[in-house]
Amino acid sequence: MSRTASTLYASPTDVATYGEYTIRQDPADPRPLYRFAGRLTADGSSGYRAEPGRYHLYSGWFCPWAQRVTLQLALHGLDDVISVSYVDNSRDARGWAFRETNGPDPVNGFLLLRDAYEATEPGFDGHVSVPTLWDRETRRVVSNDFVTLGIDIATQFGAWSTGADTYPEHLRVEIAELDAWIGPAINRGAHRATRDDAARAALLDAFARLDTRLADAHHLVGGQLTEADLRLWVSLVRYRGRAHDLDRLPPLSDYPNLWAYARRLYQLPAFQATTDVRTFADAAALLPGWNTPPAA
Ligand SMILES: N[C@@H](CCC(=O)N[C@@H](CS)C(=O)NCC(=O)O)C(=O)O
Structure with missing residues (x-):
């Protein structure tokens, strides 16, 4: 059965109904709000082996931190090795979402990026941010840490990279x-x-x-x-x-x-x-x- 557009996309951004996006930090919870910092490794020692077709990057056109990662992919010719999709450019309290503007979530069919975090950690209450790297194999968020994401893409995908070393x-x-x-x-x-x-x-x-x-x-x-x-x-x-x-x-x-x-x-x-x-x-x-x- 084919899915209709209404099931692929979140309803329009609606701050009046949902409120502004904010982060609640529970003072009793010692964990960092950005708590996904898995590393991709050529030898697989981190549990996330660098390999084609396994990972998906949720990005946002507006976001400088996300663009650093898409730039690394493009410079290394890795666009077909790690797939990329883009959240909508605006948000309400539900966080980043998939809408007609930038297309659906092609991997999981999630309507909200939050769903990826919820699938990884039920009850997740930290940042729902781009860039977010998703692992198709373990079905979880690997990382939303742009620094290490960029470095791992630049250094661990040499077998598929067509570009020069950007992190010598x-x-x-x-x-x-x-x-x-x-x-x-x-x-x-x-x-x-x-x-x-x-x-x-x-x-x-x-x-x-x-x-x-x-x-x-x-x-x-x-x-x-x-x-x-x-x-x-x-x-x-x-x-x-x-x-x-x-x-x-x-x-x-x-x-x-x-x-x-x-x-x-x-x-x-x-x-x-x-x-x-x-x-x-x-x-x-x-x-x-x-x-x-x-x-x-
Ligand atoms: N500090 C973030 C930078 C990413 C970031 O701040 N992204 C913004 C968009 S430009 C975002 O999604 N913010 C939502 C949030 O942090 O809750 C990181 O370590 O990766």
């Missing part, structure tokens, strides 16, 4: 050093910069540092595309994306080397294919020129 061992220390200041100032700080002077100062200081660093380099470390570039770029493309940000933050083009770097990366097919600007930026806020490659 000799650059890992430098990648971590960059993360220590780019993470708080840009990747986690940019959204506060419109209303918090300290966050704004930290953001613009980090942009200035990067602009100097990129004066004679096309990548952040090692002269090659790495995890460090992925982590930063997903934040740059979302920077100043809302019309109400325009008079509070300078355009990226005020930092010519950083702006050229961002546009250069956007020329790569993997960056284009994993970016849907309409899900995180207002048309009025779009900085002209993103599609124009910088002069060599």
Whole structure:
């Protein structure tokens, strides 16, 4: 029997009925709210062997943390090895859901992403977040930790990868050093910069540092595309994306080397294919020129 559209999709986002999405933290429960951090391993020692067809990534076009993972997949040509689908771009208290906008859940037919967590841990009350990696074999959520997901995809699927190494061992220390200041100032700080002077100062200081660093380099470390570039770029493309940000933050083009770097990366097919600007930026806020490659 074929399923009708109404059984494949959640009802429309309805904050008036369901309320806003929030997380309740039970003070008596010591477990972290992000509690799925299973690791994928080439030799299977973690219980989750890296293999084709076994895993499914629930992603969200709007989400920078999820895009880091879809970017890793695209850069390594692993789109057919780990399947991907996208939750709807809006949510109510039920959390992320599958709707017509971005299609159904092709693996489990769940209507809500919450159902994947509930199937893994009955009564689950933590974050229902993207990215979420699902294992078809054990029928459970493996991980919703974007850092280790990205690293495992970059390092454990070498047998199927068609791309260059984005997390080479000799650059890992430098990648971590960059993360220590780019993470708080840009990747986690940019959204506060419109209303918090300290966050704004930290953001613009980090942009200035990067602009100097990129004066004679096309990548952040090692002269090659790495995890460090992925982590930063997903934040740059979302920077100043809302019309109400325009008079509070300078355009990226005020930092010519950083702006050229961002546009250069956007020329790569993997960056284009994993970016849907309409899900995180207002048309009025779009900085002209993103599609124009910088002069060599
Ligand atoms: N901190 C998360 C980042 C992912 C994240 O915050 N995703 C957002 C969308 S951009 C989300 O789904 N939030 C729902 C939640 O965290 O409850 C992680 O460790 O993976």
